[in-house]
Amino acid sequence: MEFSKFINCEGQPIAKAAGEHVFMQGENDDSLYLIKQGVVKAYYLTSDGQERVKSFLSDGDVIGSMSAAYQKQKTTFGLICLEPTQVLKFNFEQLYLQSQSNHQLAREIIDLLLAFAMKKEARERELLCLSAEQRYQDLIAKSPDLMEKVTQNDIARYLGVTPVGLSRIKHRLLNSNPSK
Numbered sequence: 001m002e003f004s005k006f007i008n009c010e011g012q013p014i015a016k017a018a019g020e021h022v023f024m025q026g027e028n029d030d031s032l033y034l035i036k037q038g039v040v041k042a043y044y045l046t047s048d049g050q051e052r053v054k055s056f057l058s059d060g061d062v063i064g065s066m067s068a069a070y071q072k073q074k075t076t077f078g079l080i081c082l083e084p085t086q087v088l089k090f091n092f093e094q095l096y097l098q099s100q101s102n103h104q105l106a107r108e109i110i111d112l113l114l115a116f117a118m119k120k121e122a123r124e125r126e127l128l129c130l131s132a133e134q135r136y137q138d139l140i141a142k143s144p145d146l147m148e149k150v151t152q153n154d155i156a157r158y159l160g161v162t163p164v165g166l167s168r169i170k171h172r173l174l175n176s177n178p179s180k
Contacts, residue, residue: 003105035058127160
């Protein structure tokens with residue numbers, strides 16, 4: 001509840017159109033963002049200009065570059081809206097300072113960080129232990145609504161395959177289960 005109070009008092013509402021960046025890789029942006037409504041894509045650009053999708057986020061998710069927020073470095077990834085999106089922008093440093101004297105707020109931040117760590121652990125396991133086909137099936141099972149909102153190219157980049165590779169996976173799955 002304290003985190004919600006903080007966000008409602010300190011959060012700056014921002015509306016973004018589809019295709020607009022919340023922030024780009026390499027910028028100075030030490031804020032965090034609560035996605036109120038919409039879908040965003042967090043992605044990395046490699047040195048040769050290829051895009052790698054880190055994650056998709058939607059209503060209720062919190063995101064920001066922790067390297068930029070905590071260590072005052074440049075953002076390590078970009079965040080782009082895939083549909084019209086409402087975010088609440090808030091200052092990480094202010095949240096951090098308030099959490100030092102507000103134990104309830106600190107506990108809620110710990111809960112957020114634990115959820116974040118578990119999400120990252122699951123993503124790491126998927127990439128290291130599952131085949132691309134298994135990752136695709138898991139994505140469909142966990143986020144069926146996302147499949148309608150995200151391009152096939154973005155899904156392929158998220159899975160770590162080419163669009164042609166994703167097409168082959170979908171074809172194999174369709175042929176192995178003709179009732180679909």
